[in-house]
Amino acid sequence: MASLIETRDVHMHFGHVIALAGISFMLEESQVHCLLGDNGAGKSTLIKILSGVFRPSAGEYLVEGTPARFTSPRDALDAGIATVFQDLAMVPLMSITRNFFMGREPVRAWGPLRIMDFRSADRVAREEMRRIGIDLRDPGQAVGTLSGGERQCLAIARAVYFGARVLILDEPTSALGVAQTSMVLRYVHLVREKGLGVIFITHNVRHAMAVGDEFTVLDRGRIAGRFRRGEATLESLQALMAGGKELAELATELGGTV
Numbered sequence: 001m002a003s004l005i006e007t008r009d010v011h012m013h014f015g016h017v018i019a020l021a022g023i024s025f026m027l028e029e030s031q032v033h034c035l036l037g038d039n040g041a042g043k044s045t046l047i048k049i050l051s052g053v054f055r056p057s058a059g060e061y062l063v064e065g066t067p068a069r070f071t072s073p074r075d076a077l078d079a080g081i082a083t084v085f086q087d088l089a090m091v092p093l094m095s096i097t098r099n100f101f102m103g104r105e106p107v108r109a110w111g112p113l114r115i116m117d118f119r120s121a122d123r124v125a126r127e128e129m130r131r132i133g134i135d136l137r138d139p140g141q142a143v144g145t146l147s148g149g150e151r152q153c154l155a156i157a158r159a160v161y162f163g164a165r166v167l168i169l170d171e172p173t174s175a176l177g178v179a180q181t182s183m184v185l186r187y188v189h190l191v192r193e194k195g196l197g198v199i200f201i202t203h204n205v206r207h208a209m210a211v212g213d214e215f216t217v218l219d220r221g222r223i224a225g226r227f228r229r230g231e232a233t234l235e236s237l238q239a240l241m242a243g244g245k246e247l248a249e250l251a252t253e254l255g256g257t258v
Helices: 043-050 073-078 096-100 118-131 148-161 178-193 205-211 234-242 244-254
Strands: 003-014 017-028 031-036 058-063 081-084 107-110 113-116 166-170 197-202 214-219 222-228
Touching: 003 043, 017 031, 017 043, 017 197, 017 222, 031 043, 031 178, 031 205, 031 234, 043 081, 043 166, 043 197, 073 081, 081 148, 096 118, 096 148, 118 148, 148 166, 148 178, 178 197, 178 205, 197 205, 205 234, 214 234, 222 234
Parallel strands: 031 197, 031 214, 081 166, 166 197
Antiparallel strands: 003 017, 003 058, 107 113, 214 222
């Protein structure tokens, strides 16, 4: 399977602080690669390198086999790498359509004037949301009226529509209920079926196991383990994330289980 993005022995230093120490990571077409780890494991630093926010201190970053020299998130976006952060980069009081096309508005010309083509934009926003099973009452309604799961799906649909080949999802289910989480996970599966590569960052191993093809666990800037589907159990991944050795020692110390 073709590699969409790859890092080779990537390091990231902030002064004397070592955020990443020798991370080699690869995402393939039609794959959901889950990135797991506790707070401070290095997940955020890695995705900021992949999305063009940081340049690594050392190591290689390849996009479809070619060395990447991103200087900004716009460079990564132009290369087909879209990141959906937890805050979703949406304006709650603006309409669904305006948020969908923010910065890429279709326009109509009236002589020297340029105005947004709302008719075309509303049609596209409605159709793209319908493709994922969300029937909008009115694409002109404020984004703030949507549920958390619907907003996540809108952010993903926006990235896919504008040509993303790689989706980086930063904790997309962290604040969602069961039904909304199912909606997002189902859409992640649909995106994979389209041939896109997805990096799914999460603390929730159950959500990762529901959609993941490969799992990489980070611990204090290093890779603690890497597994393909079927090679690790939910319990073993949780123990690796949470520090199984430390929990076992604590349980022994307390004379019980943790």
